Amino acid sequence: MHALSINTGRLMGRIQQLGTIGRDAEGRLARTACSDADKAGRDMLAGWITDAGLELAVDRIGNIFGLWKTAGNARHAPVLVGSHIDTVIDAGIFDGCYGVLAGLEVIQTLREAGFVPPRPIAVAAFTNEEGVRYAPDMMGSLVHAGGLPLEQALATVGTDGSILGAELERIGYAGTEEPGFLQPHAYIELHIEQGPILEREEISVGAVENLQGISWHRITIDGEANHAGTTPMSMRRDAGHAAAAISVFVHDRAAASTGGTVATVGCIRFEPNAINVIPSRATMTVDLRDPDATNLAAEEGKLAGYLETLSAQTGVTIATEQLARFDPVIFDAGIVACVEAAAAKRGLSTRRMTSGAGHDAQMMARITAAGMIFVPSRAGVSHNPGEFTEDAELAAGANVLLDVVMDRVNT
Numbered sequence: 382m383h384a385l386s387i388n389t390g391r392l393m394g395r396i397q398q399l400g401t402i403g404r405d406a407e408g409r410l411a412r413t414a415c416s417d418a419d420k421a422g423r424d425m426l427a428g429w430i431t432d433a434g435l436e437l438a439v440d441r442i443g444n445i446f447g448l449w450k451t452a453g454n455a456r457h458a459p460v461l462v463g464s465h466i467d468t469v470i471d472a473g474i475f476d477g478c479y480g481v482l483a484g485l486e487v488i489q490t491l492r493e494a495g496f497v498p499p500r501p502i503a504v505a506a507f508t509n510e511e512g513v514r515y516a517p518d519m520m521g522s523l524v525h526a527g528g529l530p531l532e533q534a535l536a537t538v539g540t541d542g543s544i545l546g547a548e549l550e551r552i553g554y555a556g557t558e559e560p561g562f563l564q565p566h567a568y569i570e571l572h573i574e575q576g577p578i579l580e581r582e583e584i585s586v587g588a589v590e591n592l593q594g595i596s597w598h599r600i601t602i603d604g605e606a607n608h609a610g611t612t613p614m615s616m617r618r619d620a621g622h623a624a625a626a627i628s629v630f631v632h633d634r635a636a637a638s639t640g641g642t643v644a645t646v647g648c649i650r651f652e653p654n655a656i657n658v659i660p661s662r663a664t665m666t667v668d669l670r671d672p673d674a675t676n677l678a679a680e681e682g683k684l685a686g687y688l689e690t691l692s693a694q695t696g697v698t699i700a701t702e703q704l705a706r707f708d709p710v711i712f713d714a715g716i717v718a719c720v721e722a723a724a725a726k727r728g729l730s731t732r733r734m735t736s737g738a739g740h741d742a743q744m745m746a747r748i749t750a751a752g753m754i755f756v757p758s759r760a761g762v763s764h765n766p767g768e769f770t771e772d773a774e775l776a777a778g779a780n781v782l783l784d785v786v787m788d789r790v791n792t
């Protein structure tokens with residue numbers, strides 16, 4: 382069969398259309414997990430899945446699947462493609478959505494071309510990949526892979542005090558399929574790189590070999606509210622100052638690391654948050670990542686040691702809660718090689734690389750042969766409304782996904 386190509390116009394149209402869902406009055410995009418905006422995005426995707434003639438299935442953690450199976454192949458495990466359609470706050474339109482919609486586009490293209498796959502092919506949109514409202518991130522795929530008990534996930538309390546399971550019911554996506562009902566033969570996730578490497582090296586396709594480990598903590602610092610003008614510096618138990626010291630500590634250690642450690646304090650909140658009151662409490666998050674499991678554990682230990690010392694020195698009390706902890710994963714060598722071969726056959730340049738971002742593939746690698754395909758991100762920007770990838774680059778990635786799927790259904 383000559384090299385098939387996806388319907389670029391249909392794919393780009395859907396990416397843009399889904400990208401209109403969840404905009405606020407200022408035009409900022411946010412479809413955080415199980416929100417009304419997430420529901421609207423889910424409804425749009427479910428419509429496209431149904432219109433494509435696929436069987437729509439939703440599991441009890443709200444993962445959405447579109448299944449293409451025939452009487453002749455239904456007994457075989459499917460090749461699964463997908464990603465997520467929930468977003469961060471003030472997001473771009475490509476993170477996650479590109480992988481889901483390109484996966485649907487690949488299936489539609491194969492059906493329209495009369496391809497008869499020896500295995501079923503399915504596309505997934507996993508619940509709460511971003512973890513912004515409910516931690517941990519990659520939650521839907523983690524439950525699917527058996528890494529988090531369903532009831533525990535459903536009981537998760539969000540940053541807004543909501544309960545994930547109740548929100549899933551409210552938006553009508555508390556499905557009936559048991560998580561993990563679909564055990565894939567292979568899982569391939571197409572995603573924007575969200576980093577600067579492919580663009581800087583002018584390479585079209587990333588064959589992702591591995592994905593770094595992730596450690597999320599929430600840190601609560603309790604000091605003592607006091608008068609900002611009258612309290613001698615030596616008598617202060619300033620939770621705000623301690624939070625700032627922790628932020629500098631994690632940043633400076635990561636910036637000085639030679640092994641690839643990265644660290645971010647993404648959220649910080651003071652109480653009572655008044656200009657002339659020494660903060661009695663500070664609540665902050667630390668996102669720590671490293672491609673090497675030993676280094677990651679060592680950095681977590683360094684942070685824990687620093688918090689103890691800081692508490693002893695300043696008199697504040699410091700409590701930490703682990704919100705997410707995922708080891709680095711190595712992707713399936715066969716899929717990595719298949720991505721490289723497919724790209725080369727289409728005359729596309731490729732390079733092997735590590736994923737700095739977490740992805741659903743990190744969870745699916747626990748239960749099946751998993752792999753990822755990256756396309757360039759302009760200026761390496763993501764988790765930002767400036768996120769952008771050219772149509773031609775998006776189409777190239779989707780065509781490589783198509784080739785990899787056609788290869789994997791025959792393995």
Ligand code: HGY
Pocket residue numbers: 510511512518519737738739740
């Ligand atoms: O945090 C991550 O890397 C992913 O986007 N949830």
Ligand code: MN
Pocket residue numbers: 465476477510572739740
């Ligand atoms: Mn993503």
Ligand code: MN
Pocket residue numbers: 469476511738764
């Ligand atoms: Mn993301």
Ligand code: MN
Pocket residue numbers: 510738739740741
């Ligand atoms: Mn991600």
